[in-house]
Amino acid sequence: MQRRHFLKLTAALSAAGALPLWSRSLMAASRPLLPVPSLLTPDANGQYTLTAMQGTSQWNGKAVPTWGYNGNLLGPAIRLQSGKPATVNIHNRLNEATTLHWHGLEIPGAVDGGPQASIAAGDTRQVSFTPDQPAATCWYHPHLHGKTGHQVAQGLAGLILLEDNEIGKLRLPTQWGADDVPLIFQDKQLTQDGSRIDYQLDVMRAAVGWFGDMMLTNGVQYPQQAVPRGWLRLRLLNGCNARSLDIAASDRRPLYVIASDGGLLAEPVRLESLPMLPGERFEVMIDTGDGKAFDLVTLPVGQMGMTLAPFDQPLPLVQILPLRVMASGTLPDRLATLPPLPKTEGLTSRWLQLMMDPQLDQQGMQALMQRYGDKAMGKGGHPTMPMAHDKPVVSHDQPMDHSMHGMAQPAGYDFRSGNKINGQAFNMTQPSFAVKLDETEQWTISGEGDAMLHPFHIHGTQFRILSENGKPPAPHRQGWKDMVNVDGWRSEVLVRFSYVAAAEHAYMAHCHLLEHEDTGMMLGFTVS
Ligand code: C2O
């Protein structure tokens, strides 16, 4: 009976794109409804189509030019089945080249959509692959070198829902847009007159990233979403260029994290707030059984540049309004069996030293201070004025070239290659190393010596975190991940690649603070 009610509700929600009349009184007329990305269905030939195009979005009563896939902003959610081949036709109807990268999917380098897979304006590229990994919420976005930040800021991003047989056995909520709700969080900066997205890649943004004062959930400011009463499943993506978030319920009801970037955790992890790096996904379950309305909010974070109003207070992202109908999904005690971590003895190990030119660091900080004052500096303080970090003492048990940090910059300095890994800004034609297929390696990613947050991402793999900034990973970060936090210290991950990536289509490893990536903090590597 409850189930029948619920199905009716779902039908009403999706048919009308709005709520049934009886529940409308619950909703504030002034608050926009949460737009739920449509599910992309294959055409008669079983193929998917994604078209990058220009459009407009309404913000603060103005029509703002934006970009989207198959629409004005963002893109549809593409649902893939693990083990089932997928073919996607990618059309580029923009006036500039783009690429489309499948963030989180373990697929061959040739179809991964990295910076080398450029699609010229007006062109089409067809990719086919068969995902073979556990169910997960991933995402797709452009990856054109030097332009990724701009193209994502313009609106290009969408979700990938990867399903498998195992997840179907759990009775998790699966009614798309009803009790299984995707939430893409992004901040944006508009020009002063509100008529355009104000994207800049200058020395300040190259140092701290592009950030804005307008917070959007699925492209809308502080929308509302009606949900059935009971267990609500939220698929969260931090789709910001540079901003880390800290997600909580306004009444501090607990969030039960059930999945990280690469799929289900072993068991739900109860949290009061969930920090999210740009690029990260988490799935959380929330009990709405008390029928009370609440907001999801982002709490203040200490990241440099991200401490300014309105982010200096809990900022509402979306209002959740439980209806009288009951939900049918449940929160299981056990979710998945994660393989035990392999022994690290004898593994090939690599050291990736993230670094910023001192000149970029200095000029970037100066620009940030001049524009916003002290308030913008965040918890790290000025890197040239050392702060007392509660970080472990540096032990030089690994190769690290400190001379690079203090090196004077040559004349004609260009911030577009001011961010580096192991002393090199990204080189499209020169992969940095070669990895053997199906062999586990231990990678240490170090941000020692700078006060920046580096949300680090690796293509072609879902990895496990061994340590994060000198500490064991938090329980909800112990499952499959493709992002790791590097924040003034070093983090260790265990990676393994099951597909080939040749030099022409190398896999990327990079900081997912998109302006760091676009200005060089990325390397390519091959797998064979
Ligand atoms: Cu989400 Cu290489 O990117």
Ligand code: CU
């Ligand atoms: Cu990726």
Ligand code: CU
């Ligand atoms: Cu970075």
